[in-house]
Amino acid sequence: MTRPVPEMSLRDAREVLGVGADSTPAEIRRAYRDAVRRAHPDAGGDVSVFRQVVDAYQRLQDPLSPPLAQAPPRPRPTPDPDLEISPRQALEGGEVDHHFPDGRAIRITLPPGLRSGDRVQAGGVELCVYIRAHDGVLVRGDDVWMTARVAPGLLKKGGRITVDTPLGPRSVWIDRKAAERGLVRVECQGLPARGDRQRGHLFIRLSAATGLADSAAMSLLRRFAAAWAA
Known part of the structure; x- marks a missing residue:
């Protein structure tokens, strides 16, 4: 389900x-x-x-x-014990530098699949994780959300696009229903499963980019249709 x-x-x-x-x-x-x-x-x-x-x-x-x-x-607040990470760090884990209010700095190795609200022990204290939006990518619960600018024609008929995600380029097929509602879901491309949290999905909002040409495949399909009609 x-x-x-x-x-x-x-x-x-x-x-x-x-x-x-x-x-x-x-x-x-x-x-x-x-x-x-x-x-x-x-x-x-x-x-x-x-x-x-x-x-x-x-x-x-x-x-x-x-x-x-x-x-x-307002003046920049003093850093607190909370740990802010990017969506990519939440996806992949890895090392992150953290600065405490007292001036201490430590490097923390994070596991993949952290969610906002998770707690990490480091430097003798417990840090609460916050996943900040970064480069138009954000995390909601288990899922990763982002926006892709596509040719207006694709929002009418669908097609295939390549999207730069936090984990690299992904080829995504957009069916007509997804094109009409301007949102496509890529199964199991969100945060990895961790503990009792299931693997999330990648949600891509589709935004029409005026002046952006249709893909080569879509252009070829249109030329074929025009030739057939003639």
Whole structure:
């Protein structure tokens, strides 16, 4: 059985974290940190509430969401014990440098498949993992989301495209149904399975790029159809 595409409005996400439309990224992050600590299963919290908190934070990090109201710039906050990683580091694991508020710096080896809210022991403290959006790629739960710019003709009839994902180029077939709704799901190309979390999927939003030529295969198909009709 396939899992439904996760959906959460910006209003719902703000209500879950208790922030407003004019909240700054730093305020949202602090609200998320407090909420995830209260809801974390290891602290006796409810799993469904914990995942809702994580989904709300990631919804507010979505680069395609309407931007939050601009607020006057504030001084850069002092680093805290939380560990921010990129979607690629969540997918592959590997080494990451972390700086503590007291000036200490350590290198941490991460396992693949970390999710936001997971905890890592390092430097004698427990760090809470946050997966930040990077280069238009974000992580929601187990799934990786990104956007691909495609020729307008492909959004009408479908076709095959090559997408640069965090793990390298992927050839993706877009059927007509996916083309019409502007979203394609690539099975089992999200975060790897870890613990009780199943392997996620890759969701690609399709954005029409005016002036972008159709693929060679699509152009050939159109010429063939025109010749046949003649």
